[in-house]
Amino acid sequence: MSALRRCGAEHILKNVTFRASLKFIKMAFVSVLKKYNRSFWIANTIELFERWAWYGFFMLFANYLTGSADMGGLEFSQEQKGLIMGIGTGILYFLPVITGSIADKYGYKRVLFIAFVVYTSAFILLPHFNTFTGVFVMYLYLALGAALFKPIISATIAKTTNDETASIGFGIFYMMVNIGAFFGPLVTLIYKGQSELIFYISAGIVALNFILLIFYKEPDRVANTDSIWESIGKVFTNIVLVVKDFKFLLFLVIVAGFWTMYNQLFFTLPVFIAQWVDTSAVYNFFHQYLPFFSENYGIAETGQMEAEFITNFDAMFIIIFQIIVSTVVMKWRPLRSMMTGFLVCAIGMALTLATQNVLFTLVAIYVFAIGEMAGSPKITEYIGRIAPADKKALYMGYSFIPVFLGNVFAGIISGNVYGGMSDKNVFVKQEVAEKGIQLADGLTQNEYFTAAAQKMGMTPAELTNLLWDKYNPSQIWMVILVIGLAAVVALFLYDKFVMKGKRQ
Template sequence: MSIASVFKKFPRTFWVANTIELFERWAWYGFFMLFANYLTGSSDAGGLEFTQAQKGIIMGVGTGILYFLPVITGSIADKYGYRKVLYIAFTVYISAFILLPMADTFTGVFAMYLYLALGAALFKPIISATIAKTTTDETSSIGFGIFYMMVNIGAFFGPMITLLYKNSSYNLVFYISAGIIALNFILLLFYKEPNRQVNEDSLTTSLSKVFKNIGLVLKDFKFMLFLLIVAGFWTMYNQLFFTLPVFIAQWVDTSVVYSFFHTYIPFISENYSAHNGQMEAEFITNFDALFIIIFQIIVSTIVMKWKPLRTMMSGFLVCAIGMSLTLFSQNVLFTFAAIYIFAIGEMAGSPKITEYIGRIAPSDKKALYMGYSFIPVFLGNVFAGIISGNVYQSMSDKTEFVKHEVMKRGLEISEGLSQNEYFNQAAKAMNMNPRELTNYLWSSYHPSRIWYIILAIGLFAVVALFFYDKLLMNKKA
């Protein structure tokens, strides 16, 4: 059967749902890839100058809650209807994107981000369920392949659009995301509610069943242990958004990339640079999504017949090496290579997690167990927030290092300066230019040591997964 004949079997709602997903991911990653540097960046560049620890709490806890809530919001959608809840989700999304840049205190930003997370949590279970209900056993493989392709296209183009306006105003980044989400109101006119089993229970009864099911899952020691191990993968993965953009902005010299594009493709150097001979950190980080778009089919074909456990272990190991190496060097070409390695591991390991859960779940509880595969994603975000927050601040934060160096030398720097102004003043007081001071701090404080933490988490996940399967499962999978 040809792919063209399979395409004809998809109903209109399948294509509408995929387009909605494309725009939603476009809007989400358009702001989320820039969010870490928005929270911690210098005020004269539009940042809020929060500490790395504050950033870790906002992004870790907030995004973790986003992935915990769908088990509850899914029940709400089943009771009141997908279409109605999608209208509510998009309304919350748009209002949150508009309100978020109006907040500039830790409490205010955290509250607005939690509100935004609610919109995303209302959306997530509905669109996945729609894809599942508009595909069959015959078309599901290609159908979900199309779905994940839409996710990655949105993840790539979202930041590429918002980065064009970052230097004008960070507010525009959020407003653009709000505008992209608003397009989905038009698509909802063509969205037909898929066949679903209407939930006749009261909302209270529905939610009580949800928490009862959570209790059943928590009692399964083997399953919970597996989810805790997999949380190590998600802890690594989220450093792509939580830590890497900040690390590149603070430490990596991207001038060679700027020079290349300035010579051969000046449009990119003009629109994706920080106007100081350096490229935007998020432009570099976004190559992960580009690599996935290019190589996902190839990698999926290679690992298609591999056993899920073997593939996960290989993918997690490659991911750990790639992500740790991105934090190892100031050389941007090294960073590109490390992001590519990370992407290969991500493409190999991530899709196999769901497949493995399906294999180890009790035959009469497969649907229940698959529904709670969000737990490691939730935990991974919380743990990632800790690594990118307190751990990064103590081991790798350039802002902390320069303040310590100023204090150690007994220098007097004016109070009330932005981060960039403070750094430039410090460099001048030490008879260095900003790049020389950055290199001095790199060699003196060794911020790349954080890669040991990332690598250790990945290696622990791989080793733990191996012994988990051999000692507890007593079967090959």
């Protein structure tokens, strides 16, 4: 009897402790929330619309570049896609090193206006180009708009938070990013195949920020009286100083490994799902219970969901869980949080590329999202903490250097590596050549694959499974895992031997 009472008492105590913990977390969160000013919230709203516009096209971009012409794609090779997305997006994240200095000189509000002009015009022009060179050039122009924008908003968040409010503040900022990342593709996916309309929607969304700019109040900054050329010269002088700062340089290189792995979410996963993963289980569920989603984000002819819809679950998970995760890791040292996040991310991203089972893929995306929420916001917070108060925009520009390197390396992985290890279009052509099958010229990718399947006496699904078993495209998961684990181990050694476990 006493044992039962003891168990009952322990159960009650656990419930009381759990409720007390939840109450404490809630009170801590609410108390911090009240400390943010109007500039913080306006900047976050601007970020939301900018990310809505960006991800509205970017989540679809890999399959737009490589997809079949009859589905609105350009049918570029994986290598061409890797060059455009890797180098183009990489330059986007390198330019803030310069544009941060420009913003410090001419003012955040003025440069934001220019950024939105470039952004809007680029979205309108880009779908009118269909050659590799044309698309590449226009994507670089779009990247310029994003590069003018990025350091300003990050600096605004950093300037309107302090040591107490930074963790949740950057968590809110990251949640806004993912609200935009979630709803952007949900809108544009409805019009997949109508390329011009997709880009025009993004143009309209980013143009909403012209209205918000009226209410944006620039945070305090030290006026820069140098000429533009003197400012740019100082940027490169500062780059030399960064290179000489071994600890900071080493940190940037390590974090580049994380971004290389992370960017496969946009560069590789949508293509992998479209080519290999059977999404019929998700399609059937929505068709039976929530037909709106299967009708707008599914392909009725094949009973499959759009690949980008599956990938977009990452953003949904972050919207739901970001504040919880940020609150949990609020008191963690940034480096510890990054190590944990990078490890979980590496496992999750690798597993998304390991199977044809869409339910397994969704679980892996959830695992990836948890790691992303724990690790990614802490990178910006870490650099924001060590940046001098009068150089926030400039130092936030340096925070994009590992993202620049990560995009370039990610382009190589999703281009040459994916093209050699996992591209279904390459494998089917090898199979056709091996069997001596003759097919008509001028076929789109989908027509070619269907014709090849018919010649072999198979359905397209059966041919996909044959290629999966024969060529083992899922082996690319090992490449992603090794990259992620290398970043985790390097960050652990950095923390232990370079930073020696210091609070930062």
